[in-house]
Amino acid sequence: MPSSSHSHSFRLTPTDYNALVERATAEPELYWMRESERLSWNTVPPHAQSEQQGWFAGGMLNASVNCLDRHLETRGDQKALIWQAEDAGRVLTFTYKTLHEHVCRMANVLREQGIQAGDRVAIHLPSVPEGLIAMLACARIGAIHVVLFGGFSPEAIADRLADSGAVLVITANVGRRGPRRIPFKATLDAALDLRPDTLAINTVLVVGVTDDEVGMKPERDRWLAPLLDQAASDCTPQNMPSSAPLFLLYTSGSTGKPKGIVHGTGGYLVWASYTHELVFDHQDGDIFWCTADIGWITGHTYGVYGPLLNGGTVLLFEGMPSYPGPGRWWNVIQDHKVTTFYTSPTAIRALMREGDEVVQRYDLSSLRVLGTVGEPISQEAWSWFNDHVGGGRCAFVDTWWQTESGGIMISPVPGAVREKPASATLPLPGVHPVLLNEQGLPREGATEGVLCLKGSWPGRALSIWNDDGLFERTYLQPYAGYYFTGDGARRDEDGYYWITGRVDDVINVSGHRIGSAEIEDALATVLTIAESAAIGIPHDLKGQGIVVYVVPRDNAPDDLHVRAAKAITSKVGRYAAPERIHVVPDLPKTRSGKSVRRLLRKIACGETEGFGDLSTLADPEIVETLIRIIQTPA
Numbered sequence: 001m002p003s004s005s006h007s008h009s010f011r012l013t014p015t016d017y018n019a020l021v022e023r024a025t026a027e028p029e030l031y032w033m034r035e036s037e038r039l040s041w042n043t044v045p046p047h048a049q050s051e052q053q054g055w056f057a058g059g060m061l062n063a064s065v066n067c068l069d070r071h072l073e074t075r076g077d078q079k080a081l082i083w084q085a086e087d088a089g090r091v092l093t094f095t096y097k098t099l100h101e102h103v104c105r106m107a108n109v110l111r112e113q114g115i116q117a118g119d120r121v122a123i124h125l126p127s128v129p130e131g132l133i134a135m136l137a138c139a140r141i142g143a144i145h146v147v148l149f150g151g152f153s154p155e156a157i158a159d160r161l162a163d164s165g166a167v168l169v170i171t172a173n174v175g176r177r178g179p180r181r182i183p184f185k186a187t188l189d190a191a192l193d194l195r196p197d198t199l200a201i202n203t204v205l206v207v208g209v210t211d212d213e214v215g216m217k218p219e220r221d222r223w224l225a226p227l228l229d230q231a232a233s234d235c236t237p238q239n240m241p242s243s244a245p246l247f248l249l250y251t252s253g254s255t256g257k258p259k260g261i262v263h264g265t266g267g268y269l270v271w272a273s274y275t276h277e278l279v280f281d282h283q284d285g286d287i288f289w290c291t292a293d294i295g296w297i298t299g300h301t302y303g304v305y306g307p308l309l310n311g312g313t314v315l316l317f318e319g320m321p322s323y324p325g326p327g328r329w330w331n332v333i334q335d336h337k338v339t340t341f342y343t344s345p346t347a348i349r350a351l352m353r354e355g356d357e358v359v360q361r362y363d364l365s366s367l368r369v370l371g372t373v374g375e376p377i378s379q380e381a382w383s384w385f386n387d388h389v390g391g392g393r394c395a396f397v398d399t400w401w402q403t404e405s406g407g408i409m410i411s412p413v414p415g416a417v418r419e420k421p422a423s424a425t426l427p428l429p430g431v432h433p434v435l436l437n438e439q440g441l442p443r444e445g446a447t448e449g450v451l452c453l454k455g456s457w458p459g460r461a462l463s464i465w466n467d468d469g470l471f472e473r474t475y476l477q478p479y480a481g482y483y484f485t486g487d488g489a490r491r492d493e494d495g496y497y498w499i500t501g502r503v504d505d506v507i508n509v510s511g512h513r514i515g516s517a518e519i520e521d522a523l524a525t526v527l528t529i530a531e532s533a534a535i536g537i538p539h540d541l542k543g544q545g546i547v548v549y550v551v552p553r554d555n556a557p558d559d560l561h562v563r564a565a566k567a568i569t570s571k572v573g574r575y576a577a578p579e580r581i582h583v584v585p586d587l588p589k590t591r592s593g594k595s596v597r598r599l600l601r602k603i604a605c606g607e608t609e610g611f612g613d614l615s616t617l618a619d620p621e622i623v624e625t626l627i628r629i630i631q632t633p634a
């Protein structure tokens with residue numbers, strides 16, 4: 001039942017798709033063994049899933065060989081990576097052959113710096129080719145990459161470097177954001193100076209993105225370019241077990257500090273290849289543009305691994321959507337004849353505001369698949385993207401997944417699953433969602449509940465770095481027998497899923513996951529703040545915005561707002577800057593002393609009634625007090 005307006009032929013028909021769902025459900029072992037043949041193995045795994053050892057245990061392979069070497073014979077001269085620089089006239093193109101050479105050089109540099117299989121290498125770069133090259137170079141020598149988002153504060157970087165035990169960082173002198181220069185190296189230097197005794201970093205390699213000079217510590221810092229020039233352009237890949245970690249990626253949960261999610265090699269790569277081909281209807285000649293930064297899981301799975309595993313062409317854009325003018329992204333699509341465009345609802349909402357005329361100026365007829373990820377999309381934004389960008393001709397995939405899942409889990413499949421605006425639609429073949437009620441029991445049919453997953457899938461994270469117990473407690477123990485996603489969802493009468501948002505204390509700001517506890521921990525470092533609570537409220541552009549309540553100590557200064565805001569941006573990052581900070585005498589708490597976030601959310605949204613039974617609060621009066629404070633203009 002592909003909608004009739006699609007003018008393309010897609011890889012799968014509804015019949016093919018139904019057959020996949022059936023096979024994956026009836027004979028999962030056989031199904032995933034067959035899917036594992038997408039990869040080239042040095043030792044073919046004896047089985048797909050084993051309870052104790054994870055996916056494709058016993059198999060041996062190398063991730064960079066799978067992304068590059070194995071395409072050399074058939075696609076050596078095909079474009080693997082197109083890099084569009086900030087300045088319109090500057091484009092760098094890498095064929096599979098030249099990308100392979102670059103990755104080998106970088107891998108040799110890392111080996112010369114003493115990096116060995118299993119070592120952690122941090123990557124802290126703007127959107128330049130070296131990011132993707134460094135990831136694959138780590139994979140080539142069996143090192144574990146840890147990509148750090150460019151928006152992190154020095155504190156956030158230091159935490160992640162310490163937790164991962166990284167020994168080397170690759171950074172840039174600066175990053176370019178429109179007319180501005182982002183001080184990558186200086187931010188990293190600040191991070192390295194914070195708690196040197198907790199860090200194992202002994203080498204910093206610096207990419208010169210511009211000619212800007214930066215301070216270099218002679219025994220620690222080296223410019224990368226001359227090292228690459230001297231390195232050999234071939235490099236023997238390290239043969240790795242399927243279950244060896246390929247990378248760590250830090251993400252926020254509801255409790256405490258960010259967790260280093262560990263992804264393995266064989267299972268993750270099978271999932272990246274499988275989902276990229278299925279969901280984006282990957283075909284020869286496709287130009288795939290994923291706008292996510294490589295600092296997020298989307299940038300890993302669909303900005304690097306998925307498309308390269310499948311022999312595709314990746315487009316990487318250095319710049320921003322609206323610089324130098326509001327049509328910049330459309331210009332990039334037009335110039336590079338992008339076929340597959342994967343972005344976020346936040347970006348769509350911002351671009352929508354520029355008006356329809358901007359889009360109409362560009363020829364976007366190369367597009368055939370549009371995708372979104374990271375947060376719920378409204379019907380309005382869905383329709384605008386579909387009609388004005390996709391011209392009503394394209395398949396639209398609203399893809400639900402998470403850092404922990406490795407790749408897409410619930411999404412339409414072009415040509416095979418009929419779309420409904422703003423629904424993630426159906427699970428991919430082999431994925432088994434369930435909706436649980438408050439007692440943890442599965443509900444059938446059209447219903448709403450906590451979204452969990454039954455059974456495993458090849459892309460599932462192996463663990464949390466340094467804390468296997470925390471992985472169990474966070475994902476496997478809350479609902480016995482299921483994997484807990486942290487999201488809520490509704491299922492309609494057609495079995496379609498509609499994601500309703502997090503059911504835990506994670507706030508989703510423009511697709512960035514931020515734990516309430518992360519913000520509250522940052523505020524706890526301000527001595528004049530006694531306690532605090534951070535919550536998410538609906539925001540027109542960002543999806544959710546952060547509102548913070550702080551309770552001052554007796555001697556608190558007048559500029560508490562400023563100090564609180566500064567603590568958050570310096571400990572977490574600018575992307576976590578709150579919309580509003582309310583200084584309040586107390587928080588609504590249960591008698592056992594737990595802040596009642598449900599009430600804080602309602603109050604922040606300006607509600608004045610319908611709070612339900614307040615008699616369980618330690619001090620019911622506080623609700624009235626907070627309403628008064630919030631309604632008094634500052």
Ligand code: 6R9
Pocket residue numbers: 251296297298372373374375376377398399400401402403404424485486487499501502508511512513
């Ligand atoms: C890939 C990614 C995961 C959380 C997830 C959910 C939200 C992601 C969504 C979506 C509604 C979608 N989310 N995709 N909500 N519709 N299509 O975003 O990973 O950064 O770990 O965030 O994002 O709440 O649990 P991550």
